[in-house]
Amino acid sequence: MKKLIFLFFVGAIFIFSGCQARLTKGVTPKRDAEKISPQKVILGIENFLTNYKSLVKGKRVALLTNPSGVDSRLKSTADILFEDKTINLTALFGPEHGIRGAIYAGEHVKNEIDPHTGLPVFSLYGAHKKPTKKMLENVDVILVDIQDIGLRGYTYIYTMALVMEAAAESGKQVIVLDRPNPIDGIRIEGNLVEKGFESFVGLYPIPYRHGMTIGELARYFNQEFDIHCDLQVVPMVGWTRDMLWDQTGLLWVPTSPHVPHWKTILYMGATGTIGELRTISEGVGYTSPFELVGAPWIDGYDFARELNVLNLPGVIFRPLYFKPYYASYKGEVCQGVQLHITNPHTFNSYQTGLYILQTLLKLYPQHDPFKFENRVSMFQKVIGCNWIIEDLKAGHSVSEIALKWQDELEQFKMKREKYLMY
Structure with a gap:
């Protein structure tokens, strides 16, 4: 009797499997791309x-x-x-x-x-x-x-x-x-x-x-x-x-080798200019491009504490150790901070980068981030002037520096209006 019951179950499984095979035969599985959220924007x-x-x-x-x-x-x-x-x-x-x-x-x-x-x-x-x-x-x-x-x-x-x-x-x-x-x-x-x-x-x-x-x-x-x-x-x-x-x-498709994710751009807005100096690693050469700021001579805990006291909008700084695989400080253990963006709508990337430089100058006056003349020239091209470096070195606050460009920024906003399409 037990043998008959066993054979019955084996047969049932075989028949069910065959039905499933017939039902799915020739059906192409949906691509993963079809599981994404509905497209909102037509390019x-x-x-x-x-x-x-x-x-x-x-x-x-x-x-x-x-x-x-x-x-x-x-x-x-x-x-x-x-x-x-x-x-x-x-x-x-x-x-x-x-x-x-x-x-x-x-x-x-x-x-x-x-x-x-x-x-x-x-x-x-x-x-x-x-x-x-x-x-x-x-x-x-x-x-x-x-x-x-x-x-x-x-x-x-x-x-x-x-x-x-x-x-x-x-x-x-x-x-x-x-x-x-x-x-x-x-x-x-x-x-x-x-x-x-x-x-x-x-x-x-x-x-x-x-x-x-x-x-x-x-x-x-x-x-x-x-x-x-x-x-x-x-x-x-x-x-x-x-x-x-x-x-x-x-x-998202990477727009260049070090922009693997769209959020990378927000980090780049803060640290990309700093990386041009080659005296500080911005994470290029490690697993988190533009998310890090570090060097062998930085104390990550002190650096993070000083930056977090500023209570900058939309970002928290976490101390960390890392060893770049290439680029600045290749193979050297660095300390520094990782930026964690908590609110992309309030995060002011450009001024955050200036606050980072201001803090480095305050904590480590013996390590001049502007010591390489050829890289300073590139930094000035990227930020579009030379007076920001001079003001930072002179101890001017970032809020004072930002006040200087407000008028031209407002003029740009008004000028661009007639070219906006959305």
Whole structure:
């Protein structure tokens, strides 16, 4: 009897398994990407394909892009345009870090042939930062689809500006496919670049955190700095100025090797300028780029205590030890702090960076963070002036320093209004 019962159960299991196999056979599991929250923002590239493709009909098209130029399903704009038989894609342009995003910051990038499409890739971060007439010989219109991060020091926006200049000089059209400002379009921080301190990390007088999308910046640059190219911006749908990246429903693609997450940008706004000095590690070379501030001569507990006493909005400082794998203090044990952002809406990244420098000067006067002249020059380019260093060294408070740029900041806010699209 027991044997019959056992055989009955084995048979039942076999039949049930067979039914399940028949039910699921040929069914393709859903991709993980389909489990993400519903898309709220329609990107410029998607709006272009649906409503604006007629702009390039019968024209030879070039594309300025990198790995961040993707649609909401993470398909690259270069592949989308290349596969679309109604679009004649003839050339690709790549910014800093290269069109594949694999080159270290500041390293020159060479021209190449794209192995996937067979198209020429012209580097705009090598022998030339501005397209030459020869590069534009087989081009009528240049599309721009690249993710900006909302900070003045990121070079992609100036690559776009120089593409616009070249287009104006050669009678070509530029179409910018707009993308979100990942750290919102409301908060604006910092001083403007002063004359004599213009560079490829601050080509125009805009604040360190500008609060504009890349399309809005294109409109601003085109008019305010007399580029006057034939420009059109394809807008997003559904983006609002108060949105942080995680509210857009979009997946984040690293915009460069040390920006693995969108929140990294907020940390970069505070520590990226400090890292330029090379006397202090900002976490580049360790597992938390831009989230750390440290050096072998810092006492992490004292440093954290002094910073937390300031009660800065939206951030807490935690003492820690770390050993960078590369870059500043490679292989040396450092002490310092990790920044923990508690409220991205109130966190004032730029002034937080100045408070960190002020605290270092107070606690460690024997360790001059400005001792490398060539790095001080780079720091001044990134912050757009020389007087901030002088004021910090003279013991002026950050609140006193910030008062000096308030008038120009208000003027910028008023000036940018007519270029805002959302």
